[in-house]
Amino acid sequence: MKRYKYIILVLVSVVMIMTACKKYEPYPIEKVTIDYIFDKGDSDAVNAYKFLIGVYVNLRQGHNSIGGDALDAASDDAVSSSLSQTTTPVSILSRGAYNSLTMPADENVWTIYYNGIRSATIFVNNIDAVPTRGKVNGISLKYIYKSEARFLRAHYYFELVKRYGGVPLLGNKVYQLEDDITVPRNTFEECINYIVSECNAIKDSLRTAPVTPDQVHSVTKGAALALRARALLFAASPLFNGGNTSKDPLAGYTAYDANRWKLASDAAKELLDLGTYKLVRDFRDIFLIPNNSELIFIQTGHIGATVELYNGPVGIGAPAGLGQTSPTQELVDAFPMRRSGKFITDPTSGYSINNPYGINDPEKERDLRFQYSIFYNGAKWLNDGVQTFEGGLSKPNIGTQQTLTGYYQRKFMGKFETEASVANHNVDWTVFRLAATMLDFAEAENEINGPTAKVVETIDSLRSRAGIFKGSASSPWGIKTNITQDEMRELIRNERRIELAFEQSRYFDIRRWKIAEVVMNQPRKGMTIVKAGTQLTYTVNDNVLQTKFEPRMYLYPIPYDEVVKNPNMKQNFGW
Structure with missing residues (x-):
């Protein structure tokens, strides 16, 4: 009889998805059972596919996702511009x-993620009953759909593991209200092994890129390989690879093993060796052109201009942006010089504090990712110039929300520099893309084999796309020929920071590298600009916002309710 029990929360959400479809004939909610959704007579798997779309719904959009703020504003890359600095979630x-x-x-x-895991498992357990007749590349849609659900379940587990460490693995069991659900947490190692094994099991029964426009949201073989590589990269990183504070197997491996870096490197290389994905030429187009060659897996969003509205600079346009995100000086300083490829701290880099953004001077230009990611004083926008000097259009100092650092987030926005107003465009969220996996590979490969030619070539490709000049033979793209492993590690970490800025990478990277207790216990910095006539004076503001990080915060606390109702649920160290 359990098979006929209504799984209310899941099925109600599915009914909502079904009724939102114009082709769906209204069906009484009290009649929607597992047998209706996984109909043995539905050779096109119409209802089952709608259920699968409901499993995808648990993917989370990353744009301004933390109470209207970017998650990066909880890292050292940005702060919220909100007037309520002590009460906002971020x-x-x-x-x-x-x-x-x-x-x-x-x-x-x-x-959120256990709901997604539950939905995915219901799908996995029941799709075999549906006599699906369609095929893609010779593979039955039934098996493709099942593999997509298994991927999503593995992905949701990874999202939990990177926050909490080991979590309960439920397998293919769908718990009912009357069941004993006092299950213990699995170890971190068991969770990583599960995620990796699921990716291995499904990778050859998924669609392969490029996919048709109507399937841009779908899980592909590339997505499975990217998830596996990312999970192994986290597993090899200092926080989890023998470096967890408590030495608890729930929080990570209890001893370091260099081979974990090799596993991560090999996994990322398998994806890169497919040759399916290519870097797009214009960095901005990654986020504007649907189904482009760099995208591996996305969470589909909508057509609109919400990114511009939330994060565009105040004082420009009608309506003007809210300027929600203020990038820090620390992030700005991470972008190298375009001509030399060198960091601005290098006295031979060509950097000048009198023209820090290279306005009207190609010799002082920064890496193109800088102008594509950040609005700075003098940047072009909507046929106007951004003014973040004191009293300027974009920093009027009249008690309203404005930048706290002298900068605004630019990334993900349309190419509206010379337009009168913004226009609607795709607003999707990139979960995996080629450049990120390239950086996964470079990091892991450098840790196991040092700065090999392949590592250098990988970073060269990203820097070349960013407009950095090849330069001299002794330092092509700003990378010296005799670079050490330690120097390459820092370079890769910096490349990751600027390439993936505002993509929810830095927040987790500073945790898995175990540097959060250093960088987050320093005040955030910004730039104060004063204009006198035509003269601009730049002064670094060393105390925009004081942040705080304790060692216990490397992992989130298990939610209180979960610990109280489950005596077998062990809380994380320090909580």
């Missing part, structure tokens, strides 16, 4: 002002 994260009861809702993801 400021609670950045100041470490949370516990197992008060974790901000948008990062209290335990229930």
Whole structure:
């Protein structure tokens, strides 16, 4: 009889998805059972596919996803521009002002992802009953759909593991209300092994890129390989590879093993060796052109201009942007010079504090990713110039929300520099893309084999796309020929920071590298610009916002309710 029980929360959401489809004939909710959705007479798997779309719904959009702020504003790359600095969810994260009861809702993801895991398992357990007749590349759609659900389940587990460490693995069991659900947490190692094994099992029964426009949201073989590589990269990283504070197997491996870097390198290389994905020429087009050659897996969004509205500079356009995200000086300083490829701290780089953004001077230009990611004083936008000097259009100092650092987020926006107004465009969220996997590979390969030619070539490709000049033979693309492993490590980490800025990478990277307790216990910096006539004076503001990080914060606390109702649920160290 359990087979006929209504799984209310899941099925109600599916009914909502079904009724949103114009082709769907209204069907009484009390009649929607597992047998209706996984109909043995539905050779096109219409209802089952709609259920699968419901499993995808648990993927989360990353744009301004933390109470209207970017998650990166809880790292050292940005701060929220909000006037309520002590009460916003992202400021609670950045100041470490949370516990197992008060974790901000948008990062209290335990229930969200377990709902997704449950839905995926229901699909996996029942899709075999549907006599699906369609095929793609000789593979039955039934097996493709099943593999997509298994990927999503593995992905949701990874999202939990990178936040909490080991979590309960439920396998193919779907718990009912009357079941004993006092299950213990699995170890970190068991969770990583599960994610990797699932990716291995499904990778050859998924669609392969490029996909048709109507399937841009679908999981592909590339996505499975990217997830496996990312999970292994986290597993090899200092926080989890023998470096967890408590030496608890729930929080990571209890001893270091260099071979874990090799596993991560090999996994990323398998994806790169497919040759399916290519870097797009214009960095901005990654986020504007659907189904482009760099995208591996996305969470589909909508057509609109919400990114411009939330994050565009204040004072320009009608309506003007809200300027929600203020990039830090630390992030700005991470972008190298375009001509030399050198960091601005190098006295031979060509950097000048009197023209820090290279306006009207090609010799002082920065890496193109800088102008494509950040609005700075003098940047072009909507047929106007951004003014972040004191009293300027974009920093009027009249008690309204404005930049706290002298900068605004530019990334993900359309090419509206010379337009009168913004226009609608695709607003998707990139989960995996080629450049990120290239960086996964470079990091892991450098750790196991040092700065090999392949590592250097990988970074060269990203820097070349960013407009950095090849330069001299002794330092092509700003990378000296005799670079050491330690120097390459820092270079790769910096490349990751600027290539993946505002993509929710830095927040987790500083944790897995175990540097958060250093970088997050320093005040955030910005730039104060004063204009006198035509003269601009730049002064670094060394104390924009004080953030805080304690060692226990490397992992989130298990939600209080989960610990209280389950005596076998062990809380993380320090919580």
